[in-house]
Amino acid sequence: MKKLLVIECILAVLMAVNPFNQPDKPSPTAQKTMTKQAIQNKIKGGWAGQLIGCTFGGPTEFQYNGTMLNDYQPIPWYDGYMKHTMLNNPGLYDDIYMDLTFVDVFEKKGLDASVDEHANAYATAGYGLWHANQAGRYNILHGLKAPESGHWLNNPHADDIDFQIEADFSGLMAPGMPNTAVQIGDPIGHIMNYGDGWYGGAYVGAMYSLAFVSSDINYIVSEALKTIPAQSTFHQCIADVIKWHAQYPGDWKRNWFEIQKKWSDEVGCPEGVFHPLDIDAKINAAYIVLGLLYGGGDFTKTMEISTRAGQDSDCNPASAGGILGTMLGYDAIPAYWKQGLAEAEDIDFKYTNMSLNDVYAMGMKHALQVITRNGGTIAGDQVTIAVQTPKAVRLEQAFTGHYPVRVLPVRKNLDTEYSTEFDGIGFVIRGEAKPKSRTTSTDERSFIANAELYVDEKKIETVQLPTDFTHRRYDLFWKYQLPKGRHTIRIKLLNPDPEHLVYLSDLLVYSDQPVKSKL
Known part of the structure; x- marks a missing residue:
């Protein structure tokens, strides 16, 4: 299996190398000419729409898991709200400042910046991260490079929403060139x-x-899906949403219920398995x-529906608002939603x-560079884009073949050793390394516990477990693709410390067959 992982990662690297220098060759008639002002207006609309959506959905983020916000429940919006939130709740905008990390690397290092430069920039940044982002950060800081840092064997959150919420930059850099947008995001997305x-x-x-070159939201949604392999569960999920929209065009809630019935099972994220929380990329997409679709190009309806669907209800309207803002352009975003934006x-x-x-300015600069690198031309104020027909990427x-079957509570501090057994083919042990006292000083909090993991008395790894939040290991221990059967787990703490502890919260077990209800 290790050989298989290496081969997969090599293939990913080969397909991601120098995406800007591998232009998709459109037909001679596949061109779109726009003024620089029009392109800038759409770039501004994309970034502004993202800020608007993130701010609007912020108060409801993960407050409605597995349920929707009822129509009678108000969501605040007022003049000055965006400025207030940016100053007083800056951590809300993790999807935007993560986006900007990669934009900044392109600005400083150029379009040919390596994936290592992107990975190191985000891994060493001062912001807190969660789920796939934090797991990827830990991997990068401990010497595991992309794409291995994001691979599911190394990252239990590989299917989580993280790259989805921070991929806006890739499309805004590639007007009318969806294949190039995907190529730009490929190596970066595989970091986490x-x-x-x-x-x-x-x-x-x-x-x-596609929102740069079409004003038909149905076309944008459907055409973009052609970049995703039809065999994938992601493609199947979104195709279902499009199908149900055709069946129930006036009832977004009926569509929402169909999504819940078919696609709400969480398999990867250990926090979400058997819990209402669902941070899986496809259901949030x-x-x-x-x-x-149900917003139909109306900014208010789009904001309301993507937020009231629940789960990651700030990031989802941020993506929807950014895409629609790009399609409409900054100037056409309703004044109600831009109130307070200028300040x-x-x-x-x-x-x-x-x-x-x-x-706004960097985005315009990068977009023009990408356009000319991919067959487009610039003549004065006129920009001709070599528009691309979407092509599916690799599967x-x-x-695969892993089904969560039970979560067993552990709820123990790891004093020196912990041992347990389970039946299955894989497991994840959740928990955290932390100071024993909340009054511990900042310096004392930065302790690193060292531990060894043994499976069936074979040493699997020696890991560092920082108590510092920014550098923490998001899940403590895991191992997939074990032979089906009875297995033993033994964890040994190498450096017990009187001021710190390693807490083991629960054990998630996987088998090769799902548990079937008798109903």
Whole structure:
């Protein structure tokens, strides 16, 4: 299996190398000429729409898991709200400042910046991360390079939403060129994701790209899906949403219920398995599409539906708002949604030296560079884009043949050793390394526990478990693709410390067959 992982990663690297220098060759008639002003207007609309959606959905983020916000429940929006939120709740904008990390690398290092430069920039940034992003960060900081850092054997959150929420930059850099947008995002997306987790970002990037050259939201949603392999569960999920929209064109809630019935099973994310939380990329992408399709180009309807669908209800309207903002252009975003935007556009996002006004200019610069590298031309104020027909990328699927069958509580501090047994083919042990006292000083909190993992008395790895939140290992221990049967797990703490502890919360077990209800 190790050889298989190496081969997969080599293939991913080969297909991701120098995406800007491998232009998709469109037919001679596949061109779109726009003014620079029109392109800038759409780039501004994309970034502004993302900020608007993130701000609007912020108060409901993961407050409605497995359910929707009822129509009678108000969601605040008022003049000055965006500025207030940016200054007082800057951590809300993780999807934007993550986006800007990669934009900044392109700005400083050029379009040929290596994936290692992107990976190191985000891994060493000062912001807190979660799920696939944090797991990928830990992997990068401990010497595991992309794409292995995002592979599901190394990252239990490979299918999570992370790259999906931060892939906007790829489509905004590639107007009318969905294949190039996907290629730009490929190596970066594999820093933290794989399979459906990567497809989420690829799909979002393709929708942004097509939003430059089409004003038909149904076309944008359907055409962008052609970049995703039809065999993948991601493609199947979104295709279902499109199908159900055709069947129930006036009832987004009926579509939402169909999505829940078929696609709400969580397999990867250990926090979400058997729990209402669902941070899986495909179901949250389904909520983006739900908002876009039933919004029908109306900004308010799109914001309301993508937010009221629940789960990651700030990131989903951020993506929907960004895509629709690109299609409409900044000037056509309704004044109601832009109230207070101007006073927020010069505020630097936390952890960056970049404001919206900065990224508007950088985005335009990068887009023009990508256009000319991919067969387009610039003549004065006129920009001709070599528009691309979407092509499906390679098939990747995470957690194949793995089905979660039970979560067993552990709830123990790891004093020196812990041992247990399970029946199955894989497991994840959740928990955390932390100070024993909340009053522990900052310096004392930065302790690193060292531990060894043994499976069936074979040493699997020696790991570092930092107590520092920014550098933590998101899940403590895991192993997949074991022979089916009875297995023993033994964990040995190498450096017990009186001021710190390693807490083991629960054990998630996988088998090769799902548990079937008797109903």
